[in-house]
Amino acid sequence: MAAVDAVVLLAVVAALGFLVVPYAKMALLEMGALLHPAASCLSAAAFAGAAVAVAAAVLAWELVGHHARKCGKPRCRGLKKAVEFDIQLETEECVRGHPAPAARSALLAAAGAHPVELGDAHRELEAELRKMAPPNGRTVLIFRSPCGCPKGRMEVWGAKKVRRIKK
Numbered sequence: 001m002a003a004v005d006a007v008v009l010l011a012v013v014a015a016l017g018f019l020v021v022p023y024a025k026m027a028l029l030e031m032g033a034l035l036h037p038a039a040s041c042l043s044a045a046a047f048a049g050a051a052v053a054v055a056a057a058v059l060a061w062e063l064v065g066h067h068a069r070k071c072g073k074p075r076c077r078g079l080k081k082a083v084e085f086d087i088q089l090e091t092e093e094c095v096r097g098h099p100a101p102a103a104r105s106a107l108l109a110a111a112g113a114h115p116v117e118l119g120d121a122h123r124e125l126e127a128e129l130r131k132m133a134p135p136n137g138r139t140v141l142i143f144r145s146p147c148g149c150p151k152g153r154m155e156v157w158g159a160k161k162v163r164r165i166k167k
Contacts, residue, residue, distance in 0.1 A: 082148035133158030
């Protein structure tokens, strides 16, 4: 199937080239005819300056766009297409080494993730996450803003597995 896809891709590129090249050639010839009288009046330095100005404008536009995507938090990366949420499954071994809930909530608040309340949908989502959670583990749903920073967090614990005490 990969070979067939490659052949189809080459056929499409060849067809586009066959259709686009004559029009591009005609457009360049017409632009050359229009710019020929103006080219004698202007020096090459003016054309080079205009090209540098256009390149600088494009670069500035990209930099401003990157900074506009950031939310203002210290470690915000300003991603273009960040995922809306992450689901993390944590087993019993992973949960065992975590800090106490009070310390964990302070760390989460510092990172910008706060507990989420969704109203009626909250119970349904909790039920689905509880099904996914491993025994004695938890499922963590992290909601993210468009820049990729955590916006909210929902933790749901899995079913408790009773340990037998050997005598």
